Amino acid sequence: MNERETRVLAGEVGAALRAAGWLCATAESCTGGLLAGAITSCPGSSLWFERGFVTYSNAAKIEQLRVSSDTLERFGAVSEETAMEMAGGVLAAVPQAHLALSTTGIAGPGGATPGKPVGMVCFGIARRTGAGIVTRALTQVFEGDREAVRAAAVRRALQAALVELGKT
Numbered sequence: 693m694n695e696r697e698t699r700v701l702a703g704e705v706g707a708a709l710r711a712a713g714w715l716c717a718t719a720e721s722c723t724g725g726l727l728a729g730a731i732t733s734c735p736g737s738s739l740w741f742e743r744g745f746v747t748y749s750n751a752a753k754i755e756q757l758r759v760s761s762d763t764l765e766r767f768g769a770v771s772e773e774t775a776m777e778m779a780g781g782v783l784a785a786v787p788q789a790h791l792a793l794s795t796t797g798i799a800g801p802g803g804a805t806p807g808k809p810v811g812m813v814c815f816g817i818a819r820r821t822g823a824g825i826v827t828r829a830l831t832q833v834f835e836g837d838r839e840a841v842r843a844a845a846v847r848r849a850l851q852a853a854l855v856e857l858g859k860t
Contacts, residue, residue: 698843701850702730702737708857709740714790716853718744719757719778721769722797722813727846742789745782757781768805770796772814772829779816780827791856792818793849799841809833813845817856 709716718728728744731737745756750769753759759777767773775794782792797813804810811834818827830852834844 695843698730698847698850699733701847701854703734704859705731705850705853705857706734706737706740708854708859709791712790712857714857715740715742715786715788716791716793717742717782717786717789718849719782719792719794719816720744720746721748721753721778721795722799723795723842723845723849724748726842727793727795727849730846730850742786745785747778753778753781756785758784768808770798770808770812770814772816772831775814775816776818776827776829777816779818780825783818783820783825790820791853792816793853794818795845795849797841797845799838799845801838811835811841813841813848815845815849815852817852819856 720727725746731741747753747756750764757778758781763773775796778794779792794816798810800810814831816829818825834841
């Protein structure tokens with residue numbers, strides 16, 4: 693997929709959000725704002741995108757998204773647990789948002805640890821329901837250099853949004 697295809701995917705997310713009457717917000721670590729950038733590359737995105745957080749450091753994750761320091765110590769910043777807390781933290785911080793997407797991973801070229809290779813990205817998806825906030829996570833390992841990993845992570849997050857919105 694190229695940049696144009698990413699914009700098309702973001703547009704599909706936007707159309708699904710508009711149809712649902714929902715607003716989306718993001719929390720990004722490894723993608724550093726690229727997800728919010730892809731979303732806002734779509735004309736009219738202000739109708740369905742509320743805001744994005746770039747929380748690259750653990751301190752930012754704790755301060756802005758209320759990620760537990762215990763979670764970071766026990767599982768690490770690159771974990772499904774952290775990704776879910778990031779996404780849930782977005783909805784706690786942004787009450788008007790209905791859907792939150794988060795990314796945390798190892799884009800490379802360094803940073804790999806045992807069990808966490810370069811290219812590993814954890815995604816959090818949080819949705820506001822009548823019963824509260826529901827979160828889920830997924831992990832994927834992408835091939836390629838730093839730029840390729842980050843671009844693939846943006847596309848995967850958009851695809852996860854479409855699944856959450858019942859569009860795939």
